[in-house]
Structure formats: structure tokens, C-alpha cells
Amino acid sequence: GAGVSQSPSNKVTEKGKDVELRCDPISGHTALYWYRQSLGQGLEFLIYFQGNSAPDKSGLPSDRFSAERTGGSVSTLTIQRTQQEDSAVYLCASSLRPSGIEYEQYFGPGTRLTVT
């Protein structure tokens, strides 16, 4: 079946503009994660959705970041008034269930965001 997809693949935007990043998880996967990968660094956890609910938004870097998930499927990460430090690869992952070793997280190919 289809894997996790993300769009756009690459996004170049001017400082101060808003951007919207989209994640389409594997059908039926209830858990969805957003991570950020800055240049030369590991992945940083941003937010987790169980169904449409995100219990804790404190992992988001600033109040310019917001995320939502609708219909238990597609998720959107929005960055308002982008700054140069927002430049990174944003990765989305989904799993059938949140817990259990057998419930592997499957990653999308990411969106590379460049803020000029």
C-alpha cells in the first residue's frame, strides 16, 4: 500500500511569510508524529496526534507554529511569520497504534523548508 506522503517536497519562502506543510499518513494509522531535522542535527519531536487530538503542544518551538489533524487522517503543520531559524526538514511519521514494539513508525520523505 501507499506509504506516508508529504507535500510540498521542497518549499522556499521569504522571511515573514506563512507556510503550510501537509502530511498524509498511511490509511488507518491512528498515531501521527511531526519531527524537525535541522541541518547537521538529529530529529526533534514537535507534536503527536492520537486521532484528531494533540494532547500537548508544548513541543512546538514557538507560538508561530500550529498543527491540526482532521478526520483522523491528514495533518497540517503551519508556520506563521517564518524566520530563518525555521529552515529545516520537517518529517511526519505515522503508526497503526501509539504503543507496542510491533507498531513501527513509518516516515514520510519530509518537506525541506528554506526561509530566505
Place this chain on the structure above:
Amino acid sequence: AQTVTQSQPEMSVQEAETVTLSCTYDTSESDYYLFWYKQPPSRQMILVIRQEAYKQQNATENRFSVNFQKAAKSFSLKISDSQLGDAAMYFCAYRSAFEQETSGSRLTFGEGTQLTVNP
């Protein structure tokens, strides 16, 4: 909070040789999972191997094996008979065995090791 450390930013190996990538972690939990992911230039994260902390036997997947030392909190990856296709960034990752209400089963990653395979 858990932390994962990869002390080798870059490694290189000759084709057909063996290489070991290091990873250490810190946690106060007794039950958890450890993973190695491969990220080629395509950015697609690929699960290479996983280890359950309560299992003493080291995991093996074809040419990939781990050396899991729970007391030392060490989790190294050995790649045998290295191939050109193994060239990638490798990330070590930790996951609690207990689902957290606010973060599910989030992964905590190390900084990564860039592996080069020389022909």
C-alpha cells in the same frame, strides 16, 4: 528525560569491510526500545534494526547486528560486508515502552553518524 548520544559525526569504511557505529543513551526507565534508522539522501527514514530492552539477545538483521549493553547504556550497530548502498546518515533512537498520554510513543534521536562507503 531521555537522551541519545552518537559521538561519531562521520565514519568511513571500505566496501566489503565491517564498521561499527556507536550510540549511548540515558534513561531512568527499565523497559524501552532502541532503534537504528538509515536516512539516505532521499531523506526517507528506513528502520534498520530494533532491540527490546528486556531481551538480552542482541538483534540481528542480515548484515546488520547490534551490541546491546544495558548496564552500560550502550547500543552499537555493526554493519558487516559493507556495500555502497549502505552509505547514508544513521540515527540511533530511543522509545519508551510505555505510551505517554501527551507524546504517544515519540522517538528520541541522536545527532546521527554520516557513513561513507569507499569502493
